[in-house]
Amino acid sequence: MNDGTMNHRTRDTSGPAARRDRTDSVTRAFVAHRNLLFTVAYEMLGSAADAEDVLQETWLRWADVDPGIVRDQRAYLVRITTRQALSQLRTLGRRKESYVGPWLPEPLLTAPDVAEDVELADSVSMAMLLVLETLGPTERAVFVLREVFDLGYDQIAEAVGKSPAAVRQIACRARTHVAARRPRGVASAAETRRTVEAFRWAVETGDLQRLLDVLAPDVVLLTDGGGVVRAAPAPVVGAGRVAQVLGGIAAVMSLHPIQVNGDPALIVRLGGEIDTVMAMRVDDGLVTGLYAVRNPEKLSRLERVTPLRR
Numbered sequence: 001m002n003d004g005t006m007n008h009r010t011r012d013t014s015g016p017a018a019r020r021d022r023t024d025s026v027t028r029a030f031v032a033h034r035n036l037l038f039t040v041a042y043e044m045l046g047s048a049a050d051a052e053d054v055l056q057e058t059w060l061r062w063a064d065v066d067p068g069i070v071r072d073q074r075a076y077l078v079r080i081t082t083r084q085a086l087s088q089l090r091t092l093g094r095r096k097e098s099y100v101g102p103w104l105p106e107p108l109l110t111a112p113d114v115a116e117d118v119e120l121a122d123s124v125s126m127a128m129l130l131v132l133e134t135l136g137p138t139e140r141a142v143f144v145l146r147e148v149f150d151l152g153y154d155q156i157a158e159a160v161g162k163s164p165a166a167v168r169q170i171a172c173r174a175r176t177h178v179a180a181r182r183p184r185g186v187a188s189a190a191e192t193r194r195t196v197e198a199f200r201w202a203v204e205t206g207d208l209q210r211l212l213d214v215l216a217p218d219v220v221l222l223t224d225g226g227g228v229v230r231a232a233p234a235p236v237v238g239a240g241r242v243a244q245v246l247g248g249i250a251a252v253m254s255l256h257p258i259q260v261n262g263d264p265a266l267i268v269r270l271g272g273e274i275d276t277v278m279a280m281r282v283d284d285g286l287v288t289g290l291y292a293v294r295n296p297e298k299l300s301r302l303e304r305v306t307p308l309r310r
Contacts (some may be wrong), residue, residue: 002244003105007110010107025067026062026063026065026067028067029062029067029073029077030058030059030062030077030262033073033074033077033078034055035269035307035308035309036074036078036082036149036309036310037055037058037077037078038052038055038306038307038308039049039120039124039308039309039310040048040078040081040082040085040144040145040149040246041054041055041081041084041085041088041123042108042125042131042308043124043129043132043144043148044082044085044086044089044132044141044144045085045088045089045092046091046105046106046129046132047105047106048106048108048306049106049297050051050088050092050148051085053088054084054085054088055081055157057083057084057163058077058080058081061080061084062076062077062080075151075155076250078149078155078159079153079155079158079159080160080213082141082145082160083139083159083161085197086137086138086141086160089137089140090137090276092249093137098235099226099227100225100226100227101223101224101225101226101227101231101232101234102222102223102224102231102232102234102235103224104130104222104291104292104293104298105126105129105130105133105261106225106293106298106301107126107259107260107261107277107279107293107298107299107301107302108124108267108302108306108308109258109259109260109301109302109303109304109305109306110124110259110260110261110262110305110306110308111259111305111307112259112264114259114308115189115259115260115262116265117262117310118240119147119148119310120262120308120310121261121262121263122262123144123147124147124261124262124308125261125262125263125279125281126260126261126263126279126280126281126289126291127182127281127289127291128182129261130291131178131181132144132165132178134177134181135174135177135178135256138160138162138170139170139173139174139177140174141159141160142155142160142167142170142174143171143174143175144172145159146167146208147171147174147175147178148310149310150310152173153167153168154183156171178183187282187283187284187285189264191282192263192264192280192287192291193264194285195214195280195282195285195286195287196257196264196265196266196280196282197257198210198213198214198274199211199214199215199266199280200255200266202214202251203246203253203255204254206247206257208243208247211243211246211247212239212240212243214286214287215239215242215243215286215287216239216283216286216287216288217239218237218238218239218288219237219238219239219242219286219287219288220236220237220242220288220289220290221235221237221242221245221246221290221291221292222235222289222290222291222292223236223292223294224291224292224293224294224295224297224298225294225295225299226294226295226298228295228296228297229294229296230294231292231294231295232245242290253268254268254269255267255268255278256269258277258302260277260279260302261279263279263280264307265277265278265279265280266278267302274296274299274302274303275294276292276293277290277292277293277299277302278290278292278293279291279293282287
């Protein structure tokens with residue numbers, strides 16, 4: 001299989017100065033693409049912690065390559081990251097099988113530039129990451145690399161160990177699968193902000209009717225406590241039931257706006273510490289999905305912005 005180099009791997013033996021130059025070149029290339037590689041791994045895994053593990057493995061493999069003989073460093077690094085993420089997906093899949101209650105992606109505090117890139121924001125939204133969870137590992141990798149990062153079929157084929165023809169078929173199946181499950185109509189940023197603010201006001205004031213007005217009849221609430229903190233053990237379905245759950249905790253909730261995974265969201269702090277992050281899926285001005293992450297292990301990255309890139 002073509003490894004993307006112009007020749008075989010070589011090690012420099014010209015002396016300390018040349019080795020330092022090579023090390024500097026390797027480091028610069030990795031740093032230049034690091035945010036992109038993290039985004040690839042995160043979209044495939046839905047976990048920032050696992051994405052960081054993938055980047056560590058990517059670095060170890062990249063450090064053994066002479067960057068001077070790599071034709072396309074971006075594609076080469078993405079290929080290494082994809083292979084490591086696919087391996088990690090199998091481990092993560094086994095972990096999810098024993099996970100207590102609903103599993104949700106790890107939320108990330110994101111900068112305004114992510115929201116401004118509509119395609120990137122859509123691809124890392126909690127709603128889309130949950131859609132990607134319904135794909136098999138190879139399908140997920142192919143979809144992410146093709147639809148989000150616009151890699152060529154030949155490059156994707158090398159990353160996933162398939163022929164270009166097979167990758168085209170996988171990409172077609174994955175697109176059809178995702179299209180049938182993605183949000184019915186991607187809401188504008190302004191519409192989403194208005195809906196999130198209306199939801200926040202209704203919850204904080206305890207106005208049941210206003211809350212019902214902003215919830216879709218078939219809204220689904222997923223609460224991820226990971227077996228560590230209290231959470232609903234199964235999805236809560238329907239506007240009436242969701243409103244009842246939210247009404248029961250409204251008295252102790254103080255909701256604050258935050259930008260999570262490129263979308264407006266809400267955060268709850270208790271005693272100065274982050275207790276819950278609530279992301280939403282908005283369709284046609286109504287909340288159709290509520291994703292409440294309470295597992296403390298998934299809230300550690302919300303004190304600082306995580307840069308995401310395509």
